[in-house]
Amino acid sequence: xxxxxxxxxxxxxxxxxxxRYVNNRKNEYITELFNRYTVMVFGVCMKYLKDExxxxxxxxxxxxxxxxxxxxxxxxxxxxxxxxxxxNHCLMxxxxxxxxxxVSTDDYILESEDFVENGTHTHHxxxxxxxxxxxxxxxxxxxxxxxxxxxxxxxFYYQKKCYDEIAEITGYSYKQVKSYIQNGKRNxxxxxNNING
Numbered sequence: 001x002x003x004x005x006x007x008x009x010x011x012x013x014x015x016x017x018x019x020r021y022v023n024n025r026k027n028e029y030i031t032e033l034f035n036r037y038t039v040m041v042f043g044v045c046m047k048y049l050k051d052e053x054x055x056x057x058x059x060x061x062x063x064x065x066x067x068x069x070x071x072x073x074x075x076x077x078x079x080x081x082x083x084x085x086x087x088n089h090c091l092m093x094x095x096x097x098x099x100x101x102x103v104s105t106d107d108y109i110l111e112s113e114d115f116v117e118n119g120t121h122t123h124h125x126x127x128x129x130x131x132x133x134x135x136x137x138x139x140x141x142x143x144x145x146x147x148x149x150x151x152x153x154x155x156f157y158y159q160k161k162c163y164d165e166i167a168e169i170t171g172y173s174y175k176q177v178k179s180y181i182q183n184g185k186r187n188x189x190x191x192x193n194n195i196n197g
Contacts, residue, residue: 014078022071030070033078034063040079041086048090062089080143087139141191149184152177 009032012020021029041062045055062085075081142150151170155161161169166177 015075018070018075018078025071027067030063030066033066033082037079037082038063041082044083044086045090048087048094054093058086058089058093062086065089137192138188141188144191145184145187146180148172148176149180149187152180153184153188156181 009017009028012029012032014033014036017029017033020026038059042055042059045058045062046052049055049058062082065085069085073081142153145153148170152166152172155166155169156163163174163177163181166172167174170177172180
């Protein structure tokens with residue numbers, strides 16, 4: 001007689017966890033997703049909200065929402081969906097808190113034609129709904145890059161790493177890092193121009 005060893009919950013893919021939660025509503029599946037993505041969700045919240053306590057609260061609110069929201073959506077890939085949910089939650093909070101917010105230009109690295117690599121950014125006051133629209137367009141464009149270009153762009157512009165640090169983190173050569181960033185910038189401009197029509 002053959003005994004088939006049951007799969008550990010930690011071995012399930014994200015999508016399998018979602019499917020099982022939708023089918024039987026056991027919170028252990030939400031708990032596992034929480035364990036996997038707390039750091040990511042908190043990081044995205046910090047990027048938008050710029051406040052540790054608010055980001056912790058938002059992280060808990062987002063995972064609490066999953067309990068009711070997961071069954072309502074047909075989720076093909078969980079991680080990007082959760083990232084989008086997190087971003088939207090933060091933007092809605094920002095819109096609720098104030099109709100005008102202070103934003104660093106590194107939040108949308110392609111807003112102007114300059115897009116220089118000097119790490120110096122000025123601050124602009126913009127309408128919250130304009131910020132949301134730019135975030136959506138930029139993140140869609142970044143997602144469409146090759147893995148290498150996306151990784152280098154995110155490390156350079158979002159995490160403020162220099163070429164040498166990126167090479168050490170990724171294992172790419174200095175020359176490759178420079179090439180991926182330059183080609184990534186070009187592809188982002190092309191993508192954003194297409195989106196903007």
